[in-house]
Amino acid sequence: MPGTDSTMARLLLSGEALSDGDFRRVYDFLNLESDCLGLGEYETWYGLLSPAVTYKVLAPAFLDATRPRRYGRENAYFDDDYASLGIRVKQLTTPGFTIAENPATISRHFVTNIRGVANGEGIEVVSNVLVVRVRSTEPEPGVVSARRFDRLVETPEGLRIESRLAQLDQVSLQQLNLSFFI
Amino acid sequence: MNSFNQPLRSAGAWVDVEAGTASRAIFSDEEIWRLEQEKVFAKSWLFLAHETEIPEPGDHVTRQLGNDPVLVVRGEDGRIRAFHNSCVHRGTKLCRTDAGNSKTFTCPYHGWVYGLDGKLQATVYPPEVAAKIGESTSSLIEMAQVDSYAGLIFGTWDETAPSLDQYLGDSRFYIDLFANRTQGGMEVLGPPQRWVFKANWKLGALNFAADGPHAASVHGPITYLTLQVPPEQILQQLINSPAVVIGEGHNCIFLEYPGEAPDYAGFSPALVPLYQQQLNQAQQRMLARGLTKVMTNFPNTSWVESSVTFDDKTPPIPFCNLRTWQPLSAQSTEVWNWLLVEKEAAEEFKQQSYEIGIRTFAAGGTFDQDDAEAWSAINLGCRGSIGSRYEVDFRATKHYRDEPIENFPGPGVAYPSTFSEMSEFALLAHWQKVMSAGSDC
Structure with a gap:
């Protein structure tokens, strides 16, 4: 699993810079993925994952800058x-299996600030994501934002996500649930 | 004609125990919510934290009780105290971090300094002014009573409240099944998750008190995918498993394993001997046969445990979930959600239990996501000027109320089906009693 901003910064400084062509492939891949998530094409999205995928979404915490104290494991949503x-x-693609997503949430995934670097294990990518969602039970748009650290790997079928670590920006999530992917 | 044809405001009139109904207004009315803050939340014992969140002197965590910030601290003397997390000078929120360790707390506005015991240690004033403001005698607003049971820290603002042991009463028998089943006890797997849904806090508390029928209609398919029990068998287990009215507003249901399943089917074999050492015979029997157990301690502390797998190659792993429903407003609730595991468990098991827990009962949980949707829909159906005139229906209780199970092994009164809604409605009946206390109604 790719790490945090500090490990990503090291990679960006030390890794092999992406060619314009590879950056374009990463850019197109992440846009394809956000379309899948925004349109609810979850089976297609699942096909963009490596079978070895690890997928983690973490909550942030407010800690004292000089004496931070953490306890237990990470605070993960996924x-x-x-x-x-x-x-x-x-669950999400079978209408009779979900209350939360039937009717489906209307949502968009906006992915920005994309940077990537190649290393021996694949392409490490950092990006920001903003998810805007409107639900039948909560018509006011809800917003979730996160910083994502991905590892994309080459396969005969194209790029696939081998790991994702999304660091959410809300300590108390202002959403009734996370019945979607970041 | 519906009996509740006008918005009901007078205390004691919201829940009709005999009829098995309650006013929809209790889920949306701001006046009722304000009254609850005084009648229920200012007088009850409220869950604050687990002792393993603050194991060392100076460790502290911050919490919200409704809209009040609370600071929970372990002092140099090892004693746990809880304070309203606000400076007594201007009311500024004192500690603004989620967790930490410190010897003092300094107000960010004017620099007033407090010790771990809550006493004011210093201000910026010269001695003659400090004397006038009582620098040597002032202290933070402290919760009237703080106590622990099985590592669970509770507090109450009411100095006249009964002891925590008295308050929890017979529910301790069932709490033991969740959190006091090995000699070492439980530990938190991490800080609490928090999320907000737009509906009344009682909907969560009632659901965990618990609502048996929704488990089939809302969770049936995901249960089939993750519990490895066919849906028709789940339905039968829900119909045939008991709902327990423990008393004093505490209520639970126990979904039992089908008869052919071995004892402790969902638990780690390594931990079973520890359960057998710690629990009495009746508790052992209930734990051994339990597929899913769900409970609410009045008013807003809830539990759920089950054994689940997300991989058909892996046997089910148990998770133990503890949560509170914080009433932000009549139509807004913040969930604080912990996962617990036995201290004695192997690290691999702890990680597995953690992963299973957040995949089921958490903001992204496959079970929680559908519950929250249903509660939001209830809010939309109950909050309007017309909708709030009418009632919610617990009349299924009329069929079961005179048929308690005889010789049930645990304390309280058990009814033969989670579909009876007896335990769920009993929470509302107790809520009405508490809300009516001290009034003429």
């Missing part, structure tokens, strides 16, 4: 693998 994501996709 800590999933290919099998568990498959069950989530099955």
Whole structure:
């Protein structure tokens, strides 16, 4: 799993810069993925994952700058693998299996600030994502933003996500649920 | 004609225990919500934190009780105290971090300094002014009573409230099944998740008290995908498993494993001997046969435990979820959501239990996401000027109320089906009693 801003900064400084062509491929891949998520094409999105995928979404915390104290494990909203994501996709794509997403949320994923670097394990990508969602039960638009650290790997079918770490920006999520992917 | 044909304002008139109904206004009315803050939340014992969140002197966490910030601190003497997290000078929120360790707390506005015992230690004033403002005698607003049971820290603002042991009463038998089942006890797996849904806090508390029928209609498919029990069998287990009215507003349901399942089917074999050492015979029997257990301690502390798998190659792993429903307004609730695990468990098991927990009952949980949607829909159906005149229906209780189970192994009165809605409605009946206390109604 790619790490945090500090490890990403090291990679960006030390790794092999992406060619214009590779950057374009990463850019197109992330836009394709955001279209899948925004349009609810979850089975297509699932096909963009490596079977070895690790998928984690973390909550932030407000800590004292001089004496931060953390306890327990990370505070994760998602800590999933290919099998568990498959069950989530099955739930979200089967109308009789979901109350939360039937009728489906109207949402858009906006991905910006994309940077990437190649290393021996694939392409490490950092980006920001803003998800805007409107629900039948909460008509006022809800917003979730996060910083994402991805590892994309080359496969015969094209790029695939091998790991994602999304760091959310809200300590108390102003959403009734996370029945969607970041 | 509906019996509630006008918005009901007078205390004691919202829940009709005999009829098995309650006014929809209790889920949306701001006046009722304000009255609850005085009658319920200012007088009850409220869950604050787990002792493993603040193991060392100086450790502290900040919490919200409704809209009041609270600071929970372990002192140099090891004693746990809880304070209204505000400076007594101008009311500024004192500690603005989620967790930390410190010897003092300094107000960000004028620099007033407090010790871990809440006493004011210093201000910026010269001695003659400091004397006038009582620098040597002032202290933070402290919760009237703070106590722990099984590592669970509760506090109350009411100095006349009964002891925590008295308050929890017979529910301790059931709390033990969640959180006091090994000698070492439980530990939190991390800080609490927090999220906000737009509906009344009681909807969450009632759902966990618990609402048996929704488990089939809302969670049936995901249960089939993750519990490895066919939906028709889940339905039968829901119909045939008990709902327990423990008393004093505490209520639970126990969904039992189908008969052919071995004892402790969903638990780690390594921990079973520890359960057998710690629990009495009746508790052991209930834990061994439990597929899912759900409970609410009045008013807003809830529990759920089940064993789940997200991989057909892996046997089910149990998770233990503890949460509070913080009433931000009549139509807005913040969930604080912890996962617990036995201290004695192996690290691999702890990680598995953690992963299962956040995949099921959490903001992104496959179970929670559908519940929150239903509660938001209830809010929309109950908050209008017309909708709030009418009632919600618990008349299923009329069928079951005279048929308690005889010889049920646990304390309280058990009814033969989670579909009875008996335990869920009992929370509302107790809520009405508390809300009516001291009034003429």
